[in-house]
Structures are given as C-alpha cells and as structure tokens.
Amino acid sequence: MKIIIVGYGPGGAAAAVTARMFNSESEIIIITEETLESHQKPGASMALESPNTSDLKIEDWSFKALAKKRISILTGTHVVGGDSKAKEIHIDGSDGLKKIKYDRLVLATGGIPAVPRIPGTDLPGVFTIQTMADTSLIGKQLSGMKSIVVVGAGFSGLETAERLLALGKDVHIVIRSRLMRKQLEEPMSLELRSRLPDKLKVHIGMSPTSVIGEEKVEGIVLGDKRIDADAVLFMTGVRPNTELAKKLGLEIGELGGIVVDETMKTSVNDIFAVGDCVEMKDSLTGKPMLLPIGSTAARAGRQAGVIVAGGKKIYDDLLLRFQYDRIFNTDIVVVGHSSTTAKAMGLKPVVQYFDDPSEFAKAALVTSDDGRLIGGQVISTRMGARLGYEIFDRVETGVKLREKPLLRPRHERLREYLESTFGPIR
Numbered sequence: 257m258k259i260i261i262v263g264y265g266p267g268g269a270a271a272a273v274t275a276r277m278f279n280s281e282s283e284i285i286i287i288t289e290e291t292l293e294s295h296q297k298p299g300a301s302m303a304l305e306s307p308n309t310s311d312l313k314i315e316d317w318s319f320k321a322l323a324k325k326r327i328s329i330l331t332g333t334h335v336v337g338g339d340s341k342a343k344e345i346h347i348d349g350s351d352g353l354k355k356i357k358y359d360r361l362v363l364a365t366g367g368i369p370a371v372p373r374i375p376g377t378d379l380p381g382v383f384t385i386q387t388m389a390d391t392s393l394i395g396k397q398l399s400g401m402k403s404i405v406v407v408g409a410g411f412s413g414l415e416t417a418e419r420l421l422a423l424g425k426d427v428h429i430v431i432r433s434r435l436m437r438k439q440l441e442e443p444m445s446l447e448l449r450s451r452l453p454d455k456l457k458v459h460i461g462m463s464p465t466s467v468i469g470e471e472k473v474e475g476i477v478l479g480d481k482r483i484d485a486d487a488v489l490f491m492t493g494v495r496p497n498t499e500l501a502k503k504l505g506l507e508i509g510e511l512g513g514i515v516v517d518e519t520m521k522t523s524v525n526d527i528f529a530v531g532d533c534v535e536m537k538d539s540l541t542g543k544p545m546l547l548p549i550g551s552t553a554a555r556a557g558r559q560a561g562v563i564v565a566g567g568k569k570i571y572d573d574l575l576l577r578f579q580y581d582r583i584f585n586t587d588i589v590v591v592g593h594s595s596t597t598a599k600a601m602g603l604k605p606v607v608q609y610f611d612d613p614s615e616f617a618k619a620a621l622v623t624s625d626d627g628r629l630i631g632g633q634v635i636s637t638r639m640g641a642r643l644g645y646e647i648f649d650r651v652e653t654g655v656k657l658r659e660k661p662l663l664r665p666r667h668e669r670l671r672e673y674l675e676s677t678f679g680p681i682r
C-alpha cells in the first residue's frame with residue numbers, strides 16, 4: 257500500500273510516523289513545500305533573533321528519524337493538483353508535471369495567515385509569521401528597524417512582541433477587544449494584562465483601519481489614532497488552506513475548512529485531512545469548529561495515521577484545546593471551552609475563579625450547567641502547566657468536579673499540614 261501525506265507540520269509528521277508504527281509494510285511518502293527540518297512553531301519567533309534555531313528541531317520528525325522509519329520525504333515540492341478518481345496527485349517536477357499514484361492520501365496543508373482587508377497591507381514592511389524560513393528572513397529585514405507594531409495578541413502575537421522587545425525594539429501591540437477574548441474569561445484577561453511589561457505599548461480595544469506609507473511602511477492607523485512604525489506584523493490567526501482539497505473535489509464546510517468525520521476521513525474515499533486545514537464537529541454540541549493549534553493537529557495526525565494504516569478510531573474527543581506557553585515570565589494555559597466559545601455553541605456555562613497566592617496563580621474553571629468541567633484557564637508565575645494538565649485530564653474524561661476535585665492550592669494544603677503537626681495557626 258502507498259500512503260502519501262501532503263504537509264510536514266505536526267499534522268503530517270504525526271500521521272506518517274503513526275502510520276509506520278501500525279503498518280510496517282506500506283510505502284510512506286511525505287511531500288512538503290518546506291525545505292527546513294521539522295521544528296516547533298511556537299518558537300518560530302526565535303528565528304527573528306537568530307537564524308540558528310536548532311534547539312527548536314523536533315528530533316522524532318527529523319530527516320534522519322524519518323529515514324530510519326523508512327518514511328521518504330520530498331522537500332521543496334509543491335503539489336499543484338490531483339485526480340481523486342485516478343487516485344493520483346500532481347507535482348511540479350524538474351522535467352514538467354509528474355503524477356504520483358496513492359492508495360491513501362492525507363492532506364495536512366495547514367493554514368494561510370488571515371490578514372485583515374484594509375489598505376496598505378501590500379506595502380514592504382508588512383509581515384506575517386508562518387514558517388521558520390520566513391521568520392529568519394523577516395528577522396534580517398527588521399534588524400535596522402526601530403519601531404514595530406504587532407497586530408493581534410494571541411499566543412503567537414504576544415510571543416513575537418516579547419522577542420522583539422528582547423531585540424531592543426520599540427514594540428506596540430494592537431488588541432481588538434481584550435487580551436485573548438475568545439480563550440480567556442475577562443478577569444483572566446485582566447490578570448494577564450497586569451503582567452505585561454510597561455515598555456510594551458498596548459493599544460487595547462482598537463483595530464487597524466489602514467497601513468500607511470509611500471514606498472514602505474511608515475505607520476498604522478487605528479481609527480483616529482496614528483502610530484509611526486517601520487514595520488507591521490499581522491499575527492491575526494490563520495484560515496484553512498484548502499486550495500489542493502478543492503482541486504481534488506473534497507467537501508468544504510461552512511467555516512471554510514475541509515469537512516472530516518471523527519476518523520479524519522473526508523468526503524472522498526481514501527482521502528483524509530488533519531490540522532489547520534480542517535473543520536470538525538465540537539463533541540459537546542455537534543457544531544462545526546476550527547481549532548488551528550499544533551496539539552490538535554498532532555492528535556488528528558495520529559488518528560489519521562492509525563486509520564490509513566488499517567486501524568480504528570482512537571480518540572473520543574479530538575477537538576479538545578490544550579495550549580500552554582510561557583510568555584513574559586508567565587505561564588498561560590488554556591484548556592477546552594471558555595465561556596465565550598461555550599456560549600457561541602449554545603451552552604450555558606458557569607465560571608468559577610480560584611486564586612493561589614503561593615503560586616502567584618489565578619485559575620478559571622468553566623462548567624456546563626450539568627456540572628461537567630468543559631474548560632479551564634490558568635495564568636501563573638510558575639507551575640501553570642501542572643494545573644493545566646489536571647484540568648485537561650478532568651475535561652477529557654468528562655467528570656464532574658465534585659467527583660474528582662482539583663488539587664487544592666498549595667498554601668491550603670501546607671496550612672493543613674502545619675496545623676495538624678503544630679496546632680492551629682492564628
């Protein structure tokens with residue numbers, strides 16, 4: 257059997273490696289436009305600083321590791337189209353169009369940066385960060401620049417702002433409503449806001465209306481306010497890259513992603529799709545949802561890998577969000593639904609907040625009206641990931657909090673221990 261995977265991000269790489277684990281016989285080929293070895297994109301902004309990003313390499317998916325697993329990889333290769341009836345894809349070879357047959361095909365073509373449609377976004381000095389290779393080039397161009405505007409304050413926007421500040425730039429960040437409005441409850445947004453450094457110039461509740469400049473970027477306009485700048489970085493998310501899927505005749509859903517079932521099968525036989533290019537159904541409400549994050553892409557890739565190798569469904573809930581990053585000395589963790597995303601799905605969430613002064617942490621827990629934990633958020637100085645995993649475990653298994661309570665804050669447990677040993681503390 258010949259398995260072809262288009263894309264070498266977490267979705268494609270995880271699909272290839274998992275397919276090999278479950279099927280030692282098949283021929284497996286990854287095709288990608290990229291030429292760099294697999295790396296962690298959450299660190300892509302490091303390439304702004306230094307072209308040496310070897311620390312970010314994902315060893316399990318390196319060229320050497322793939323070769324050891326007998327997985328071939330065609331890099332720098334664009335899949336231009338295909339014919340799903342003839343079960344072939346088409347690539348631009350050095351000697352013209354080349355057709356490659358497949359038995360099973362996995363599309364992991366990722367996303368395309370979603371830049372707002374405003375005047376001036378085509379000026380030199382406007383950038384998006386999508387690949388490590390792009391980022392190194394952007395880093396070189398930014399080296400002589402002083403004032404930079406980052407539009408968007410999700411994980412990647414904040415991370416990029418942090419890196420630019422470390423490079424000594426004057427950094428402005430533009431936030432449409434409040435920090436991570438969809439992922440964080442308002443008090444959690446405020447907690448994160450309070451931890452941003454003073455030297456980061458935050459423009460909250462504003463959207464860019466145009467980028468201005470004659471021959472290159474000179475600034476950005478936010479309603480009636482203008483910020484002078486040498487460069488503008490749009491970190492405003494991605495939309496699904498479905499160009500190849502459309503050429504193959506796959507069904508595209510109402511949110512613009514490739515429609516897949518819970519085993520990542522598309523509307524066409526023997527074609528599967530995973531990662532930022534797909535839309536899936538939310539497990540609680542059955543409504544379509546886009547979730548363009550790396551951990552989901554890798555989970556979906558593993559699921560597709562098992563299926564193309566001849567196996568079965570392995571995950572109950574593929575669409576469970578887990579995002580963790582440490583930015584500005586703060587752990588930021590987001591699990592499952594926030595009250596904003598839950599309400600958009602028609603649920604009636606209840607939110608409870610917890611403070612743990614010993615860990616300098618604030619946490620929010622989101623439950624559905626039947627008491628099931630459906631999400632949580634942590635903003636903390638340390639140990640955020642530990643609490644995040646505890647929340648993830650409870651959301652994934654669908655328990656009610658009273659059945660499996662979270663570890664109580666450390667200061668409460670410490671007090672209990674001290675009191676049991678030394679008597680009451682006043």
Ligand SMILES: Cc1cc2nc3c(=O)[nH]c(=O)nc-3n(C[C@H](O)[C@H](O)[C@H](O)COP(=O)(O)OP(=O)(O)OC[C@H]3O[C@@H](n4cnc5c(N)ncnc54)[C@H](O)[C@@H]3O)c2cc1C
Nearest residue numbers: 263264265266267289297298335366412531532548549550
């Ligand atoms: C700066 C930055 C920071 C991020 N931080 C986080 C984070 O903290 N946490 C998190 O969970 N996620 C984060 N993400 C998002 C995460 O990286 C993506 O969700 C993830 O990479 C998606 O994986 P994917 O496999 O779907 O696609 P991608 O990783 O986007 O890979 C797409 C692949 O498809 C290939 N391709 C596309 N079309 C073709 C074609 N026609 N022919 C050949 N090859 C093709 C490309 O070459 C590429 O190899 C971040 C992203 C960025 C850019």
